[in-house]
Amino acid sequence: MSEPLIVFDKVTKSYDGATQVVKSLDFAVERGEFVTLLGPSGSGKTTTLMMLAGFEDPSGGTITFDGRPLNNVPAHRRGIGVVFQNYALFPHMSVAANLSFPLEMQGVGRAEREERVRGALDMVKLDHLGDRRPAQLSGGQQQRVALARALVFRPKLVLMDEPLGALDKQLREHMQIEIKHIHEKLGVTVVYVTHDQGEALTMSDRVAVFHHGRIQQLAPPAEIYEKPANAFVASFIGENNRLDGVVAARDGASCLLRLADGGEVRAQIGEDLPVGAQAVLALRPEKVLIGSEAQGENRFEAEIEELIYFGDHTRLRLSFGGSDDFSARLTFKDGLGPLKKGDRIPVAWSAANCLALKPEES
Amino acid sequence: MANTMSVLGPRRKASAGRLALALVTGLILLFLVAPIAVVFPLSLSSGELLVLPTPGYSLRWYTDFFTSSRWLDATWNSFVVGIATMVLATLLGTLAAFGIFLGRFRGKALLLAVLSLPMVTPVIVTAIAMYFALSMVGLGSSLTGLVLSHTVLAVPFVLLTVLASLQNFDQNLLRAAASLGANPVVSFRRVVLPLIAPGVATGALFAFATSFDELIVALFIASPGQFTLPRQMYAGLREFLSPTIAAAAVLLILFSVLLLAVNEFIRQRAAARGAAPGEPTP
């Protein structure tokens, strides 16, 4: 296996010398990989991207890119393409001139420039709009131009900072697929920043979940979703029921958790938890089985507090286990069924589908 | 667009109140332009006195202006000083504005206040300060001294107009340019300058006008050989009120209108270009 394209080694960043926005980052991105930095705002993901692009200097540590350290390499000598959230297209230049700009900077000759600009416009299906000004394009078209501009000079790495944030939902989903296809076709390495977990899960080879300036988990999407490394990841990605309890017994990879109301739940051990420790149970609403389907190691009775109709599914808010906010997500094949508010129904889930994690430090 | 109904009630009440308001506005606007307009016929008088109605019309006072070495020298000096001031103030002001825009340091407000201090200092105070200082370094009566003084007076205008146009400038464009391989100088030339050009042009125009109209510093610093147009005009008013002064005033008014027209042209072109860079339109 060849060396990684990007290596972060103990990288820290502080703007005021006191509070660290990024705390000791250590991770690597392989060549050709699509890695997404995901996290709430202020988690350090954008700062990380800015340091990689050269718009910010790390306060400590080293970033290595393509085998050479990036410290003191100014942004314009890094050869890293960037797609900005608001596209940052030069408003006084035509679309073609925008695309031609990086090639001019590289000293590419006129004929080849025109050739490559045409190719790039073709790639994003805008070959007829080269003469337009950015302001004359729709949001989606501007987004494609920004993408083409970041790729036209054939960088080894493209950074994307919430590139789809300004688009409406439908267009966003369409562009996600298009970006993914371009990535597959060109084999370019992509580091992508978003706060949209759906985007992160669908597009990435690996996702890095950021929180409080640290990577909480760096793993393929399925692992992030199914095996969150801690309570933050569990709650940040997708929905999760959280039930507080104490570890009553351990048995290999599983444990027994005693809930506030005295009920006992068998769960997988997600993080190292000694017997007697406070723990939080993470359980996805869609893993909860009810009624006649309610089979599994954990089987209880709960009362329906509320039924919320979503069209493709219905959510039940249940009171159970010392919580009145316990959700189950039901997909009915044959209508809503006879359930109604106040019913007491059996609920169950498999121990393999729930994790015992350390409570989050606030 | 603001709507009259919003303030004074529905349009059907376009009554006495509205009419009175329009009348008052008209009278005030008349007051603003009338004195300027009156100078035109006076300057075309064929007589020796500045009276209306004029005894007849002639261009003799304009001929007088354009054949008098004093007026011509003053015109020449004004243009030399004005253009030198404009170049210097625009260059230094634009660079400094960009520096202030780029920098991430404390005390920006203070720095800006210090740099625009000449704008709020009474001109007479600036004038005597320059006078004392320039006489000390031996530039007491020289066009160089005048250019330096005028630059100090004009630079805040450049600084503020350029800073104002940088307000609309999206910092990400600089980052984009860098990510595409442009060094800071190229970014400035290819990306920043074209986008803030209207602001720079307005600032330059202002710098020129500030110098071209400036009298008080010129009173202290310029000796007769270095009289500028305002200085020559002031001397004329103090000595003998000839209609040549009215002719000079008309020429200056026309020139001001020209500067105003150029400025309006710049503004409208910038507005037509939709000079709000970085804002994607739906």
Added chain:
Amino acid sequence: MLGMSRRNLLAAALIAPLLLLVTLSFLLPLGATLYRAVDDSEFSTALPRTASLLRAWDGQGLPPEEAFASLVAELRQAQQDQAAGGVLARLNFEETGLRSLLLQASRASARLSAPVKDSLIALNPRWGEPELWRLFKRATGPWTSLYLLRSLDMRPTDQGVARAAGGDAVFLPLFWRTFEISLVTTLICALLAYPVAFTLSVLPQGWANAGMMLVLIPFWTSILVRTTAWFIILQREGPINALLMAMDIVDQPMAMIFTRFAVYLAMVHVLLPFAILPLYGVMKGIKPDYMRAAASLGAPGWRRFLRIYLPLTMPGVAAGSLMVFMLSVGFYITPALVGGSGDQMVSYFIAFFTNTSVNWGMAAALATLLMVMTGLLVVAARLLVPGFRSGGVKV
């Protein structure tokens, strides 16, 4: 694009040339000028030994014989070196008559026999007055409050500060006049600007632009040219008088030029655009929704105006008024050309002391006080008007 430190380095390099220019050509000269208001070096420069003797003297009774002798000798020497002008002017400014007293002593220096003290007192009994010597002692510097106090119609004495003698109250009335003229001008400008800015802000764009031109043309026309226009128009034989006489409204020319009326007329004309432009900007920015909301909440027209529109436009009034006031306070050319001798403002006297009477200490003191007046005004405006930004940016 650059990292942070590199970025600030570049920023510093871009700002440095201008900062250097402003420092060298403005801040330093300004500082040096303001320093002249308290500088008191003439005596000790021209008469150094006397100065040090007087500094050592305790100020009781008369100074020692040595001081008398030294004063006469050094004065004589300074006169021969043509270096006595400064100190003579300085002392004579503090007390009229001291120049001739000193010149008399200097002329007699060859004939004075020892002890010089007695000979001088014999020559002129004033030399025996301790107050005179204490005045000299005060003049040995290095600083003096003389000019600043004089600018406030006061004078330093042995006991501290005293009011200037009866008829000498010159400068306080001058400052008061400057303030009064500026205030009246500002009020008139604000009053006239409001309807104009309002009408222009609600007119259809085409008409508004045309009206705006009528504001912008005078705005771009130089102050001197506009003052000149008034200077010509208001002449005794000028167009207005000619018109009034032709219409038999008056039978002899009215005195309009060189009056306070002329000063107000010209100053308002010059400054009115500065009041209209910011106000127009603010009024343009007020969304009709506010007024519609007020109407829907049941406020009749005049209450909508008083409770909603007027407060919303106040920042524009404040910005324009401050600009007008600040410029008024420093006005020089317009009053000098169209005003009478009783209509001149502080600037006129600064120019007068600089050029005509060559008393740079007084020029500097008046300049300092004028700056203080302007500065206090800006501070007051910032405190009184929330969210206020000063800035005289032309449109």
